[in-house]
Each structure stands twice: as structure tokens, then as C-alpha cells.
Amino acid sequence: xxxxxxxxxxxATLSRAMENGDTKASDLTTACLERxxxxxxxxKAFTQVFKDTATSRVAELDHGPRRGQLHGIPYGVKDMxxxxxxxxxxxxxxxxxxxxxxxxxxVAMLNNAGANCIGKLNLHEFAYGATGENTLYGTALNxxxxxxxxxxxxxxxxxxxxxxxxxxxxxxxTGGSVRAPAALNGLVGFKPTxxxxxxxxxxxxxxxxxxxxxxxxxxxxAALVLQEIATPDPAxxxxxxxxxxxxxxxxxxxxxxxxxxxxxxxAFFYDNVDTEIRAATERAIHFLESKGATIKDVALPEMxxxxxxxxxxxxxxxxxxxxxxxxxxxxxxxxxxxxxxxxGQSLLAEHYVRAKRMxxxxxxxVERVFEDVDALLTPATPAIAPKLGAVSVTTEGLTEPAxxxxxxxxxxxxxxxHPAVTLPSGMHSxxxxxxxxxxxxxxxxxxxxxxxxxxxxxxxxxxxxxSV
Numbered sequence: 310x311x312x313x314x315x316x317x318x319x320x321a322t323l324s325r326a327m328e329n330g331d332t333k334a335s336d337l338t339t340a341c342l343e344r345x346x347x348x349x350x351x352x353k354a355f356t357q358v359f360k361d362t363a364t365s366r367v368a369e370l371d372h373g374p375r376r377g378q379l380h381g382i383p384y385g386v387k388d389m390x391x392x393x394x395x396x397x398x399x400x401x402x403x404x405x406x407x408x409x410x411x412x413x414x415x416v417a418m419l420n421n422a423g424a425n426c427i428g429k430l431n432l433h434e435f436a437y438g439a440t441g442e443n444t445l446y447g448t449a450l451n452x453x454x455x456x457x458x459x460x461x462x463x464x465x466x467x468x469x470x471x472x473x474x475x476x477x478x479x480x481x482x483t484g485g486s487v488r489a490p491a492a493l494n495g496l497v498g499f500k501p502t503x504x505x506x507x508x509x510x511x512x513x514x515x516x517x518x519x520x521x522x523x524x525x526x527x528x529x530x531a532a533l534v535l536q537e538i539a540t541p542d543p544a545x546x547x548x549x550x551x552x553x554x555x556x557x558x559x560x561x562x563x564x565x566x567x568x569x570x571x572x573x574x575x576a577f578f579y580d581n582v583d584t585e586i587r588a589a590t591e592r593a594i595h596f597l598e599s600k601g602a603t604i605k606d607v608a609l610p611e612m613x614x615x616x617x618x619x620x621x622x623x624x625x626x627x628x629x630x631x632x633x634x635x636x637x638x639x640x641x642x643x644x645x646x647x648x649x650x651x652x653g654q655s656l657l658a659e660h661y662v663r664a665k666r667m668x669x670x671x672x673x674x675v676e677r678v679f680e681d682v683d684a685l686l687t688p689a690t691p692a693i694a695p696k697l698g699a700v701s702v703t704t705e706g707l708t709e710p711a712x713x714x715x716x717x718x719x720x721x722x723x724x725x726x727h728p729a730v731t732l733p734s735g736m737h738s739x740x741x742x743x744x745x746x747x748x749x750x751x752x753x754x755x756x757x758x759x760x761x762x763x764x765x766x767x768x769x770x771x772x773x774x775x776s777v
Contacts, residue, residue, distance in 0.1 A: 312340040316473030317774040320530040323476060324378040334370035334381030338363050338425055341383040345428070345474045348777065351455070353447040354468035356388045356398060356429045363427040370423055378533050378557075380423030387463050387480040388429040389436060390416055391510040399512050400432040400443050403634050403641045413510025414545065415479060415521055415538040422537045427475070431465025436481055436514040437627065437646050438462055439489060439712035440695070444643055448697065452494050452775035453741050457694040460490030460715050466524050467494045472777050477525045477534055483515050484619060485719025487522030488731040492689035492744030493715070495733050495772035497765070499523045499531040502752045503726030504549045506535075507542035513630055515623040516547075517665065518723040528732060528765040532560035532758045539754075551752060559755035560762040566600040569760070572607035572682035578718055581707035582691045586743045589734040590688045593745050593764055597686070600763060607682060610674045615721050616713065618671075621656060621664035622724075628653030672725045679750045684760055687718050689731035689744030718746060728754045730761045733772045742772045 310332040315323065326332045342360055349355045363383070370381045391397050391409035398404045411417075416426060431449045433441050441464025442448045449464035451457040452471035459468045463480025467490035470478050480487040482500045491498025499522060506521040513519055521538065525531045536556045542548040573579075573594065579587060598604050628635075628650050635642070635650060642650075678685070692704045695711045702714035709717070722729045729748045737743050745764065749757035764770055 310336065312344065315340040316344055318476065319527045320378065320382055320476050320525065320533055321527070323382060324380070327381050328375070334425065335367040337381060338367050338383050338427060341427055341475055348472055348474060351450065352452070352468045352472045352777070353431055353449045354465045354472060354474055355385065356400065356431050356446050356465065357396060358428040359392070359395065359426060363425055366425055370425060376421070376423035379419065379537060382424045382477070383427045383475055384419060384424050385428045385430045385466070385469050385475050385478045386416060386426060387432050387466050387478070389432065389481050389512040390479060392416055392426060392429070395429065397512060399436070400434045400446060401642065402445055403638050409510075411510060414507035414542045416510065418537045418540050419534070430463070430469055430478055433462035433464060434643050434646050435627070435631070436462040436483060436486060437649050439484065439486065439715040441490065451694045451741070452777055454694065457696055457741070458493070458699070460493040460694060462486040463490055463522070463524070467491055467496060470494070470496055470524050470526065471775055473774065477523065477530060480522050480524060481511060481514070482520045482522040482723065483518045483623065484723050485716035487524060488719045488729060488746065489690055489715045491524050492731040493694040493742065495742035495775065497525045497528050497531050497761070498731045499535065500722070500729050501535060501539065501754055502549070502728045504547050505728070505752065505754065506538050507545040507548040509542055509545040509548070515626045517622050517626060517668065518619065520723065528730070528758060528762040529557070529560045531730070532556040535754065549752070554755040556755055556758055560758040562759045564600050564763045564766065566597060566602040566763065569602045569684070570682040571597055571602050571604050572678060572685045573604060574607050574609045574685055574687060576608065577612040578687040581705045582688050583693065583704055583737070585737050586688050586691065586693075589743045590686070590745050593734055593770065594686060596764065596767060597760070605682065607678050607685070609678060610671055612721065615671070615724065618664045618667045619720055619724055620652070621660050622668070624649055624653030625656050625661045668724050671721070675725045675727060676751070683750070683756060685748040687746045687748070689718065689746045690715060691717050693737050693739055693741040693743070722748055727751060728757050730757055732761055732765055734770050736772050
């Protein structure tokens, strides 16, 4: 396979090519490393490239037994994941000496499956922010327009896949930090149910809301990765012990949606949305209806104060984790993150407890909605990727901070913990990708992947690979 084809191919395509003898793990790793060397100075996707360790592993992968469809596939992880013997910086100078003693559980599972980690990926410092701006490593750029943000906080994960440096990447999602940048870069962004994937070895931002997430080029690829990292982890008390479904089969289960009920939460989720994004979402609704799905409007909880609830949980938990470093190395934090930690200091225990109780309320109310539907469908983001340096975004009369706009439709489902996926819904007239979001029942990843794969298989919703 040519380096150019490797740069745009899905995991499934690369895996078939290796199985057929058309390429080798060494070819894939070399192509990704060379592309990273050429393009990372521009796109700012990587914080570290593991050239020596990734290269040294390919001989074992080329000559050893094949371990599955991820065998020999290069990947990267947001610089919140531990990789044994390497720095975990979380995008901050604070952790300039933080060498990981072991692999994160998700990294260990991927390595056991034969995937080859070639580096750590950029992010908004300590995952605090949805724009992906980073003063230490630079700001990751959108693959479709270099004057625009990749989005965050998993900015480097989105940039690495969209710029063709990697076929897939892991990120973290506390308010949409995987799903939103994936949508802004024409990718699939998958957030499993809270607790479905172990967070052991992943630096926390907010324990109550953090999820491990996946960015890929196709829904089927997301299923391949989830199949490996969803393995229960006895060493993580918050990790689900329930059996893992066959996600790969679910993503290939056919397109007959007879009996499937899809809920449309029009209040809030369809307000103040770019007209082209809303039209693309409506086309996705009609397409699923044409496949046999029943479409019905549903009402979710009142959204006015949900972002306040989320921040009231985030900032005290972040402060709790960072307090030792804040006292010893406070001058190494960015002004942006120090301001967030100061907010955490100003919140009372009463505020935090009330916000935590609201999580239960939200989760219960959404579970009631799922008694009548099998999935929810919304736009992924209300607007296209903002310009670099944008402070605010105005969409159909609503002006809001850029980070709030990026995650307006994603953050609520971190509080409820439901699985959610964003995927392309077509190209905007600006030349930037648009996306839709699907949300499923708790631990309903299999059904969600099946539904998403039906949209993904329709070329009317696909976006072309970025020309970089």
C-alpha cells in the first residue's frame, strides 16, 4: 500500500491488507511516523512521538502470530493516558517529570491486541477546555481549514486521525471532548457508557464525568477498538463488570430498522443551530425513517442550568486532584487553568453535593425517556469549527463562549453517563464537516453502533478525507 492510501484508510482496510500480504506492520508504522514528522510541526497533533519503541516493535508484529484485526495497526493516545516509561504531561509544564510506571488499562488492552502505539497526542491543558488551545505544545489545527480549531479537549486525537497521521486514537470525554472534535473534523467519536471502559492509568480531570473515548474514520472501526478496550478491569472499582457484547457484529448487522424507535429532543437540541447543520440532521432523521425506524418527539430534562451543574462538579474535583501540584508548582499552570481551579475554591460543599444529586435526577429522567425509545438523535454541534482565537460563537442569534458552543449538545450525556456517538452528516458550504449525535441506553453500545453504522454506510452523509 502507498503511504497516501495508508493515510486515509480505515482500520478494517489496513487489517485486510495485512492479512492478504499486501502490507506489513512495519509499512504502516513507517508511513505514520514519516507523516507525523512531516506534518506535526504544522498540525500540532503530537506531544511526543515514540519513534524508537514503535519501530522496534514491528519486527515482533510482522513475524509473530496475528492477534486480531488490530494487529499491526498504529495508534496514539491523548497525553492523559499512561504509557510505561514515558512522560504523561496532560499538556502541561507542571508534569515535566511525570514518568508513567505502567500502561493505562486501555493502552495495555490495545497493545495485547497487537496495536502499536506511536505517541502521545495534544490537548487542552489537563483537559480543561473545549477549544484545544495549548500554550506549551501549540494549538492543534482543523484538518479541513488550518485557520480553524480542531476542537478539544482531545484536540490532538482528532487532528492526528483527520490529518492522516493515524488510523485511530484514544481520548477522554468529560463534556464532549471526544465527540465534539471528532464532529468538527469529519470523524467518528464514540463515548461508551460511564464505567464501560476502565479509566485506570488515565489522569483524571473530573472523576464523576470522565469517560475514555475513541476516534476513528468509520463506525465499524470504533466497534473494533471498543471490543478490545471494554474488557472489564478488576483493578478499577468503577469499571463495569457486566459482559461485553459483540460490538463488531452489531456494527455489521444490516439496515432494517423495523421496530426501532428514535427520539428527537427538539427543545434545546434543535434551537440556535446553523441552518445547514440542522438540515443535515433532518435528512438523517428522514433516512432512518426510510429504513423502518419510528420517529417520535421526546422531552428531556430542562437544560437551562445543566452546564452550571456540570462545572459545579468539575471544578472542585479538579481542585482536589491538583492541590498538591498547585501548592508546589502553581507558577507552571496556565492562567486559564489556574482561573478554573480558583473557581473550584469558591464553590461550597453544599453546591457540590446538590450538583451531584442532580446527576441522579438527570439519569433517572433520561432512563424514563428510554422506556419509549431506543435511541436519541441530535446535531453533534450547533456550529462548524470556530476560527483560531475565537472567544465567542454566534449561531442563529445566540452568542456564547466558543467552548460552550462546541460542547453544547454533548456535555449533558456525560452527566447521565449514557453511551453516545458523533459521526459525519455531510459537508457544510464552508467546506467544513457537519455531524449528528446518537445516544443510546445505558450499556446499549451494540445497538448504538448498529444504528450509527447505517448512517455511516450512506455516502450522502460521508465527508471526503481532508486534503492536507
